[in-house]
Amino acid sequence: LNMHTALETLPKSELHLHIEGSLEPELALELADRNGVSLPYDSLADLREQYQFTNLQSFLDLYYELMGTLKTADDFRDLALAYFKKVSAQGVKHAEIFFDPQVHVSNGLDVNMVMDGLLEGMHEAKARYGITSGLILSIVRDMPVDTAQSVLDSVKNRADDILGIGLDSAEVGYPPHLFTKQFEEATALGWHRVAHAGEEGPASYVIDALDNLHAERIDHGIHSVTDATLLERLASERIPLTTCPLSNRRLQVVGSLENLPLHNMMEQGVLINVNSDDPAYFGGYIADNYQALEGVGFTLSELSNMAENSITASFISDVERDALL
Numbered sequence: 001l002n003m004h005t006a007l008e009t010l011p012k013s014e015l016h017l018h019i020e021g022s023l024e025p026e027l028a029l030e031l032a033d034r035n036g037v038s039l040p041y042d043s044l045a046d047l048r049e050q051y052q053f054t055n056l057q058s059f060l061d062l063y064y065e066l067m068g069t070l071k072t073a074d075d076f077r078d079l080a081l082a083y084f085k086k087v088s089a090q091g092v093k094h095a096e097i098f099f100d101p102q103v104h105v106s107n108g109l110d111v112n113m114v115m116d117g118l119l120e121g122m123h124e125a126k127a128r129y130g131i132t133s134g135l136i137l138s139i140v141r142d143m144p145v146d147t148a149q150s151v152l153d154s155v156k157n158r159a160d161d162i163l164g165i166g167l168d169s170a171e172v173g174y175p176p177h178l179f180t181k182q183f184e185e186a187t188a189l190g191w192h193r194v195a196h197a198g199e200e201g202p203a204s205y206v207i208d209a210l211d212n213l214h215a216e217r218i219d220h221g222i223h224s225v226t227d228a229t230l231l232e233r234l235a236s237e238r239i240p241l242t243t244c245p246l247s248n249r250r251l252q253v254v255g256s257l258e259n260l261p262l263h264n265m266m267e268q269g270v271l272i273n274v275n276s277d278d279p280a281y282f283g284g285y286i287a288d289n290y291q292a293l294e295g296v297g298f299t300l301s302e303l304s305n306m307a308e309n310s311i312t313a314s315f316i317s318d319v320e321r322d323a324l325l
């Protein structure tokens, strides 16, 4: 068994995946055509040239624009199924996937329709590929707080269809505590709590997410490395970091993969796992992220450890988890 295949077959969970970030350019153009959405690109080649990002915002601009091609429940089902089909060949047994309802609502869609489409795809993925999954409603932190509150209000009556609440989008200037009330309400609904922090923002935002949102996992979190006390806390409280190597490189959060502080944080006892973030934008799905780390010297034993961490860090029941480990 060569290394490449070994990394594809390692049983793993994906815990940091924006389902809209799995929208491949081909599908975006097909949906634009089908749904009568006009995009300022003449061709696939023209669109492909837009995927050169200099920071988080330069990516978000394209990501939000292409999200506008998603219009119907079938579009969301097809999007989810295309993702699950890809990762079914990459060892993924379970996925906890983000969606950005505020953006869909601002595009005129009904959040319940979006969820129905995604849940149908997730249900079908269980039947076809045996992959279990859950939905994380992610707050888009650079949109007005009342738009976050209003999507929460719209889905409260179907709280069991949602696994958790998240926090994503442009980080700097939008500290976690702005959403304390929404995270409290989510907790009352029985949802788990995660938050993007320490991607472009500082370690203090990670602390903010832990103290004020009571986040159970931190998405990215790599800037935690600048604060030794925080690293000790992440280790002792067993707060996993869902890291995304290809994302960090493509958004120039790090100059090169060698500069990612993963070894450092693992040595301090922080639970690190590997994810794709927005695979259609960053040059690869989850196994490609494992392979990229292998390319900069991570051993099979370290990578297996991270795959095992991804299952430990998931929100599935102990019974389901034991079956995967």
Ligand code: ES4
Pocket (backbone or CB within 6 Å): 018, 021, 056, 063, 168, 169, 170, 196, 199, 247, 277, 278
């Ligand atoms: C995202 Cl890479 C990343 N960071 C923050 N928010 C996001 N939403 C989608 N991808």
Ligand code: ZN
Pocket (backbone or CB within 6 Å): 016, 018, 168, 196, 219, 277
């Ligand atoms: Zn993300």
